[in-house]
Amino acid sequence: MKSNIIPRMELLKASPYFSGLSITELEEVSRLLFERSYERDEIILAEGDETGALYFVASGAVKVFRASADGKEQILAIVLPEEAFNETPVFNGGINPASAQAMTPVVVYGLNSGDMEAVLRAKPQVAMNVIRIMAKKLRYLVSLVEELSFKRVISRIARILLDYAGDGAAAGMRLTQRDMAAMAGTAREVVGRSLKELVENGTIRMERHRIIISDRDALEDIAEQSF
Amino acid sequence: MENSMTPQINRDRCDGCGLCVMVCWLDGLVIINGVVAIVEGVECDWCTQCEAVCINEAITCPYEVILG
Numbered sequence: 001m002k003s004n005i006i007p008r009m010e011l012l013k014a015s016p017y018f019s020g021l022s023i024t025e026l027e028e029v030s031r032l033l034f035e036r037s038y039e040r041d042e043i044i045l046a047e048g049d050e051t052g053a054l055y056f057v058a059s060g061a062v063k064v065f066r067a068s069a070d071g072k073e074q075i076l077a078i079v080l081p082e083e084a085f086n087e088t089p090v091f092n093g094g095i096n097p098a099s100a101q102a103m104t105p106v107v108v109y110g111l112n113s114g115d116m117e118a119v120l121r122a123k124p125q126v127a128m129n130v131i132r133i134m135a136k137k138l139r140y141l142v143s144l145v146e147e148l149s150f151k152r153v154i155s156r157i158a159r160i161l162l163d164y165a166g167d168g169a170a171a172g173m174r175l176t177q178r179d180m181a182a183m184a185g186t187a188r189e190v191v192g193r194s195l196k197e198l199v200e201n202g203t204i205r206m207e208r209h210r211i212i213i214s215d216r217d218a219l220e221d222i223a224e225q226s227f
Numbered sequence: 228m229e230n231s232m233t234p235q236i237n238r239d240r241c242d243g244c245g246l247c248v249m250v251c252w253l254d255g256l257v258i259i260n261g262v263v264a265i266v267e268g269v270e271c272d273w274c275t276q277c278e279a280v281c282i283n284e285a286i287t288c289p290y291e292v293i294l295g
Binding site for chain 2: 040060061078080081103104105161164165166167174175176177178179188192205206208209210211212213214216
């Protein structure tokens, strides 16, 4: 089982933030890292707080999410070993734009924003890497904003459920949330939110491994909506 | 035989990383000989967290969609 903690140097070598650095340079960065451990469900960062550190996951999985005033949760990313989170306040200052919670026991390595800034000034290669990573994240978030604001995904999910539903006698095709995301051209996290919304408006019920269409006409209406 | 009441495992894809084991709040998964397995008798509640953390798509939680 490889749930062991990834050693600092191994993680830095694998991280796109530090690609192109020599072993000596990576060792310099490694000395700046601090380590923190969290229990499952523990909040690592709270939205609105000031933290000012970039975190790299050394073991476990971290959920990055925003919560609305009525308690709805939008998962922005699930961060896995070797990946990083909390970039925004490190490079932009200010408060954390999202919360981060341990989905498992988690170990992270942190790099304080002041130390990161010193690395960026001393090693332009890292600055180039950061630009690439930020551009990739921006691309993902722009597509997420589009999906959430124009609400097109829920119509597509409604259509997929109708198309793949069995009548109870003959079993319908079995679909994962990832399957539905691929079919709807969106992220798995957006599918989860759409299904939750369909449950809340009473068109479907979710009973463990079954999705039951309880109001077919209403689901058809949602599937037909164009925004 | 596949059990539709538990997540589906593709043994060839599993690299034994154990993230799914750690994320399962029912302690319903174990790594045996480097591959994930379902603990016998576990009543999976289909939270789908194991699927969400598996980068290899080795464990999946498919839904059967039916007209009510």
